[in-house]
Amino acid sequence: AQTVTQSQPEMSVQEAETVTLSCTYDTSESDYYLFWYKQPPSRQMILVIRQEAYKQQNATENRFSVNFQKAAKSFSLKISDSQLGDAAMYFCAYRTGGADGLTFGKGTHLIIQP
C-alpha cells in the first residue's frame, strides 16, 4: 500500500517570506500523480497544485511551486511571498495512475505571522 508522510505537523512563517512544506511518499508504481491540497478553517478542500510522475519539470502555479524528486520520492511545496490567506492545513496526496482514490498525508498546519 502507498503511504504519504508529512513530517512537519506545524510550520510558521512571516508574511511575505518563503516557506517549504515537506512530503515523502512510498510506492512501487511508475505511473502516479501527486497533489497538494489546502484546507482553510472553512473545511473546504482546495487543490493547490498537481504533478504527474512522468513529467520531469516541476509544476508551478503563481506563488506555489513544487520540488519533485522522483528517485528520492519527495514532493515538497514552496510558497513564495506568503500571505495571510495562505494560513491553512496543507495536505500532500498521492494517486496511482490506474486506480481511483487519493492517499493523504496527515497534514501540515501553516501559520502566517503578520
Add this chain to the structure above:
Amino acid sequence: NAGVTQTPKFQVLKTGQSMTLQCAQDMNHEYMSWYRQDPGMGLRLIHYSVGAGITDQGEVPNGYNVSRSTTEDFPLRLLSAAPSQTSVYFCASKEGWRSYGYTFGSGTRLTVV
C-alpha cells in the same frame, strides 16, 4: 453550477441509529468517492464508484454501505452508528479516469454519542 453538494452539514446520532449522508454532483462526473477526516489525520478513503452501478471499497470501508444508482448521487449509509464513526465526511468527484481534478463537497460533521 453547484458542484458537489453534501447534506446535512452537521448531524448528531445516538449509538445504534442509522442514517444516510447525501452527496450529489451536477457535473456529470463518472467518479465519486467518500472520505473521512479525523483529528490529526488526513482524509481516508471509505468507498468509491467509477460509474453508475459500480462501487468498490477503499481503505476504511467497515461500517459503511454505498450504492450508485444514478450518475449524480452517491449516498453513504451508516447502518448502526458507533462513536468511532464520529468524523467529518467528505464526498468528492472527478470527470473520468485520467482526470486530475477532484471536486470536494464542503463536508458533513457527524457526531455519534
